[in-house]
Amino acid sequence: MTETVLEIKDLIKDFNGVRALNGVSLSVEKGQTVAIIGPSGSGKSTLLRCINALERATAGSITVHGRTLVSSNEQNQAVYASEKEIRTIRSDTGMIFQHFNLFPHMTCLKNVCYAPVKLKKQSKKNAAQAAEKLLETVGLSDKKNAYPEQLSGGQKQRVAIARGLAMNPTVMLFDEPTSALDPEITGEVINVMKTLAKEHRTMLVVTHEMAFAREAADRVIFMDQGKIIEEGTPEELFQNPKSDRVKEFLKAML
Amino acid sequence: MNGIIEALGGIWNIRDAFAEGALVTIQLFVLTMIFAIPAALPVALGSNCKIPPVRWLCKAYIWIFRGTPLMLQLFFFYYFVFPFIFHAPQVSALTIAVITFSLNYGAYLAEIYRGGIESIHKGQYEAAYSLGLGKTTTMFGVIIPQTVKRVLPSVSNEMITLVKDTALVSCISLSDLFRVVTKQVSARSNPLLYVAPAIFYLIFTFLLTLLTRFLEKKFSVTGEKGSEKK
Ligand SMILES: Nc1ncnc2c1ncn2[C@@H]1O[C@H](COP(=O)(O)OP(=O)(O)OP(=O)(O)O)[C@@H](O)[C@H]1O
Ligand SMILES: [Mg+2]
Numbered sequence: 486m487t488e489t490v491l492e493i494k495d496l497i498k499d500f501n502g503v504r505a506l507n508g509v510s511l512s513v514e515k516g517q518t519v520a521i522i523g524p525s526g527s528g529k530s531t532l533l534r535c536i537n538a539l540e541r542a543t544a545g546s547i548t549v550h551g552r553t554l555v556s557s558n559e560q561n562q563a564v565y566a567s568e569k570e571i572r573t574i575r576s577d578t579g580m581i582f583q584h585f586n587l588f589p590h591m592t593c594l595k596n597v598c599y600a601p602v603k604l605k606k607q608s609k610k611n612a613a614q615a616a617e618k619l620l621e622t623v624g625l626s627d628k629k630n631a632y633p634e635q636l637s638g639g640q641k642q643r644v645a646i647a648r649g650l651a652m653n654p655t656v657m658l659f660d661e662p663t664s665a666l667d668p669e670i671t672g673e674v675i676n677v678m679k680t681l682a683k684e685h686r687t688m689l690v691v692t693h694e695m696a697f698a699r700e701a702a703d704r705v706i707f708m709d710q711g712k713i714i715e716e717g718t719p720e721e722l723f724q725n726p727k728s729d730r731v732k733e734f735l736k737a738m739l
Numbered sequence: 740m741n742g743i744i745e746a747l748g749g750i751w752n753i754r755d756a757f758a759e760g761a762l763v764t765i766q767l768f769v770l771t772m773i774f775a776i777p778a779a780l781p782v783a784l785g786s787n788c789k790i791p792p793v794r795w796l797c798k799a800y801i802w803i804f805r806g807t808p809l810m811l812q813l814f815f816f817y818y819f820v821f822p823f824i825f826h827a828p829q830v831s832a833l834t835i836a837v838i839t840f841s842l843n844y845g846a847y848l849a850e851i852y853r854g855g856i857e858s859i860h861k862g863q864y865e866a867a868y869s870l871g872l873g874k875t876t877t878m879f880g881v882i883i884p885q886t887v888k889r890v891l892p893s894v895s896n897e898m899i900t901l902v903k904d905t906a907l908v909s910c911i912s913l914s915d916l917f918r919v920v921t922k923q924v925s926a927r928s929n930p931l932l933y934v935a936p937a938i939f940y941l942i943f944t945f946l947l948t949l950l951t952r953f954l955e956k957k958f959s960v961t962g963e964k965g966s967e968k969k
Contacts (some may be wrong), residue, residue, distance in 0.1 A: 507802075518854070537869050538868075539865055539869060542952065568873075571869045571873075572873060573870055573871065575868060575870065575871040576870060576871025578869075579870075580865075580866075580869035582862060582865070582866065582869075584862055585862075586862035586863060586865060586866035587866070588867075588881055589885060590884045590885050590888075598871060598950065599870075599880070600870035603872060603880070604871055604872065605868070605874050648870070649869075649870075651870075652870060652871060665882070683944075695762065
């Protein structure tokens with residue numbers, strides 16, 4: 486039995502006249518890892534940011550784990566859930582940013598347990614224990630008392646992943662998590678993500694790492710000009726792309 | 740040469756008056772800081788507020804108090820606002836000075852805080868919001884703690900300026916250090932008495948520099964100064 490945990494329908498997003506998303510529909514099943522690829526400016530980041538409500542859609546609908554973030558009315562205008570519901574949905578969709586965005590004034594441990602303490606009303610002790618486990622998962626137990634500025638880029642991103650996992654979100658969203666890293670350390674972050682994929686976390690990963698998409702994704706989505714052009718299993722998309730645009734893109738990537 | 744030493748020796752004779760004046764100066768400084776430092780925060784937040792009237796009000800306040808001379812504000816409150824608007828001629832000059840200084844310094848500090856808050860990268864808000872944190876928690880738990888360190892040097896500058904600005908209250912006949920010594924200078928025809936307050940102000944500002952250094956260390960997360968990478 487599969488359970489759909491993310492349902493997006495006809496999503497449209499305009500930035501003062503620029504259409505960044507032009508009717509995106511997508512449904513993701515529990516435990517799936519979906520890689521999103523595509524040229525720059527195709528709307529990949531915008532799609533993730535709409536799911537996390539960092540951007541407000543112009544029209545369309547998004548449902549996360551049975552909760553409706555946004556739906557469209559008869560005039561096809563986006564109608565958003567209440568602020569409180571939006572916050573609940575946000576904590577259910579962990580977001581990993583290209584530039585980590587760790588809180589620099591908190592230790593790694595505090596970065597990870599801050600939201601659970603504030604939002605789940607967990608005791609500091611319980612939250613800290615859970616946070617230590619998460620830091621262990623990403624291989625950084627020894628850095629729990631370090632501050633972000635004392636870490637390498639790869640370590641920062643792993644702490645950010647632990648922070649994203651701390652609210653135990655239904656869906657994890659990754660926006661080019663390795664693009665700001667030196668090539669030789671992208672591996673440590675990729676490995677953490679592969680582990681999460683194996684544990685059947687539901688993940689949406691915008692990436693330029695074709696190797697990751699090929700090896701770890703259950704599905705690959707190709708976007709261009711605000712639309713999903715093609716989607717399929719990694720084999721389908723990488724070995725037998727149907728559309729010429731995907732072919733061109735893949736050729737340029739290799 | 741002997742004359743100079745003798746004249747400096749005269750400082751000892753004004754020690755009581757000096758102490759009284761110094762006390763007033765210190766009181767004015769401390770009270771102004773106690774009121775202005777916290778009060779500037781809501782103004783800083785208000786001047787970025789989404790509700791237009793709140794924003795206008797805060798901006799107007801900042802504009803007026805930063806845009807006119809402090810001396811004029813003192814006169815205005817002392818000779819007009821308190822006696823004629825508040826009908827409170829009995830309010831002491833010290834109280835009026837503290838209120839005026841707090842309003843003036845509150846405006847400067849609000850601008851500094853606002854700049855500090857605006858200097859925090861929007862990724863910090865996004866990271867907090869993406870976790871489901873609300874606006875208030877984000878502001879007070881994530882953004883403001885980061886601005887403290889950034890505004891510290893500017894706030895310290897304001898404190899040092901305030902030490903020197905306290906001398907302005909002589910103009911509303913408040914017997915601060917400067918006024919007290921000035922009286923003695925003319926009574927004793929001994930301008931070298933000014934050396935005493937000069938040293939006092941220097942020590943005062945030096946102590947503030949030390950305090951700033953201590954706080955900068957405390958707020959620099961790793962305990963090392965200037966180790967932050969941008
Ligand atoms: N805040 C914004 N204001 C105006 N236009 C924006 C904004 N954010 C994105 N856009 C526009 O929306 C379109 C999609 O941008 P988006 O960042 O989603 O692309 P992307 O696929 O993530 O690209 P990249 O691979 O470069 O990150 C682009 O044309 C971009 O210029
Ligand atoms: Mg992007």
